[in-house]
Amino acid sequence: MLFRTTLSAGFIAAAHALPQAISQISDGQVQVPTATPIQQISDGQIQNPAPTATPVAAATGNYSPLPYSYSQEPYVDSSAVSSAASVAGLPVSAIPGATNAVPPRVSSVVTGVTSHGPYSGTPTTTGAVSNSPAGTAIPALPPNPTALTYNPNGTLNDQQPIPYQPAGGLGTNGTEPVYRVQSDFDYQSILVGLYQEWIELDLFNHILATFSEEEFTEAGLTASDRYLIEFMAVQETGHATLLSNLLGGPGGATPQCTYNYPFTTVREAFDFTQKLTRFGESGVWGFQAHLDSREVAQLLDQSIATEARQQMIFRQFAGLFPMPVWFETGIPQSWAWTLLAPYISECPANSKRLAWQNFPGLNVLNQPNSARWNATQTPLNETVGWGGARPSNSDVPAEDSCVGRNITGEDCSAAISQNRTIPLSYPGREVFLEWENPGKPVGPNNSYITATMAGAPEFVLWVSQLNITYSPLTNISQNGEMWYGQTIQPDVSTYEGDPAINGTMFIALTDADLPFTAFNLSMVNPHVAAGPFLYQAG
Template identity: 80%
Template sequence: MFFRAGLAAGLVSTASAAAITITQLSDGQIQAAAVTATPGSASASASAAGQYSPLPYSYPQSPSVNSAAVSSVVSVAGIPASEIPGATNAIPPVISSQVTGVTSHGPFSGTPTTTGAVSNSPLATAIPMLPPNPTALVYNPNGTLNDPQPIPYQPAGGLGTNGTEPVYRVQSDFDYESVLLGLYQEWIELDLFHYILATFSEEEFTAAGLTPSDRFLIEFMADQESGHATLLSNLLGGPGGATPQCTYNYPFTTVHEAFDFTQKLTRFGESGVWGFQSHLDSREVAQLLDQSIATEARQQMIFRQFSGLFPMPVWFETGIPQSWAWTLLAPYISSCPADSKRLAWQNFPALNVLNQPNSARRNATQTGFNETTGFGPAAPSSDVPVNESCVANNVTGFDCSASISQNRSIPLSFPGREVFLSWENPGKAVGPNNSYVTDTKAGAPAWVLWVSQLNITYSPLTNISVQGGLNYGQTIQPDVSTYEGDPAINGTMFIALTDVNLPYTAFNLSNVNPHVAAGPFLYQAG
């Protein structure tokens, strides 16, 4: 069977000047060839010269018909399967831990065999700040059509709109390393959702205000992650480019802590993709990532609701650079199999907010020092005594039980709040197998960078000191708005320490990386 662009069968196409057809062989391998064969034939003509040749898939890829599902459909519909469009179509399978190996949990205790991020010979130490591309200032948005339409009802312009056949595969090192990072994120989410269900009893869920239907929703979200992991693995080219699941280490001990951690982890998973998808060389890959991350955003909202937080307290969701997302994710990956693919992104020295607002408190302004549990930049708010807790506190404005929406009478944080910080020096082993090393190219930190919604802003870093090998300082939470009525600093957002206070926008935020001295950290602003 032949598949154009390969998407329906979970395959990837190769690019060439001529159109390319994809053949799926009987053993699950795929072969690219010039379009000279008749569609529907069993093999292609000849391999396209000079084209990328994918390795055989190590997991099932051959589409098949689920006869049990077809029988169920027929029993409900009351008509033969032959009369139901698509009922007997073969469906490509998803990747799961059953075919990649069951994951485990806990910290890493071995010795790394490889150290550091993937690298070759960087051409420079920073990306220069240049003026706008002159072509970006030419178009006149005057309400009329300024150029001839290619066809009726379609205005001139747009990328990928000239009729070229889509090619669903990464097209550059930037694409590959970005999507590979996304796959690491999808794998941990798939494991985390299952782990929560396996770790806590139905009675513990009930005590947190959740029903069996809520537990099923978590299971369904895990199924979504299987689909996301399958998609990204295929975009990376299967076993030649994809990476398997790893061993993970989580910092929570209660249901409420688990949900607070998960809403933070899904926050940086979503924001990490928003940060890079518009920069991908492959617009086709960006399109599919948009469609998966739209679901991821809904998952983050659900876990905020399970945590008793307002589901979406911001008008815009922010994007962060890949190195920020990798720094946030790496502490929760203990080890990975030997055939795992290594990432090129930076691991910054860890940053910590010592008085992180505690979302489990009725009055978060009473948060003291170190009211998080576990470890890492997404450490959840720790549970507090019952008489101080908002969990199962049936008082409007002071309840954080699971709910569609909970409005807090006292906000978690506020402009003018003193924020106390600590941060590590570079050179610490982190991530899978302790095989990555934190690093910074920045000078001494002098500013706190706040990244939320469409904005970045800075606040001075003051009272800097060093004690016991850790660095300490403090700052004041700024008072800024995206637009009138929308406080920019809200929700679960991001802070980092920098050596300068240069301006950046949502589209070029990654240019700040050479100036990041520590961070990022997920600040629980609301």
């Protein structure tokens, strides 16, 4: 039976597979069916029963969307319609679309301060969802032979299906689009994306609710800038609605959680947010081309293009050059989840669990501090908080601060663009690192466990723009539960004139220096010993 989804005024009514009954426990974590025993492995992942001669079967049966806890019925906002007619000086009937019903959002506009802080309970469910994986790594294979046959010679090599349309493409044969996840890969990818959209919605509102108008003014921002943050928060309600619907509505989507943020000043908030939106955007670029549902990928791209603009805006608010790279990189889902999880403190009982890996934490001890006019003089431990997106400390000596410095090339006040005379980092810079052992509880309700399948780390992997590169990890030592080492910032270019190591980029520790590209970067995951961390290269 074919189940369709429809687009009505931008609303996606996605079909959903009816879930198997689950049991709940008081800490809000989703449990496997009570009739099925659970097997555990050392990293804390939840395992399905060991496979027998019968392979795991996909869920079967009819699919239909479940209702939200609020009315999903599209409605007409009569006050907004009247206002539009008044401004236009026309009767409502003369304005096309004015009386069309509009679908509601999953989340309404937030007002006031919401709950935040660390989780203090004890989880009873730990680890990523899993069902007895077939192996530990995806084997490297040669190119698909069909990928080498097309001749890009400037002519039409195959018969056109219709005038003005060349042969080829996916989803171009007239099949009706179905805006719905089509595989576990799709579901888990969009699910981690929804976790990201929810935190961004909360974060933008939290910044507005936490800091006073005077604090924004001291940071060089106006009422119009504050409204821009407010508008970006409203954008996130739309993104959360979109992804929730692509997941099938409340039966497949996950609700908003409680969060814990590492900043105490406006500038630290902007630095943290430009990093969080960086890995939110890059996390989608890393998987969208691999989605089984091309329809889902289409709509996802249209939302993440907005997030790219948000990331640039927060760089501008932080006094950074708005876009120092030619290409934005993509990262695997497990990298995005590793970076996101430490800032989620607690989730409701009906939250959906993720299958992605949480790697051990990595930190750059001499992270370039963008609050300094000469970031190359940043001392050790000048960040605040925790996690791979921890912001730089904004409380630097007045003579070292670039905020309000009013010297061309040394000022980092909020602006459309700031071009520094002294870059934040440079090739050949010594980078000092520390990282954790696996086995640490992180994420919602402390219910995920950091894990690695890699051997001892030997290299630092630099991921930026279209390329990856490695540098040796040297002077490795251990002090208690923490490990330490250092490396040299590479000097590589994407193309002539484009230094690859730039912007807000990603590093990780690996046990090998194997070659990977933008499209197959997730194959590095079995070799990641710690990380990723957001390195402030520029």
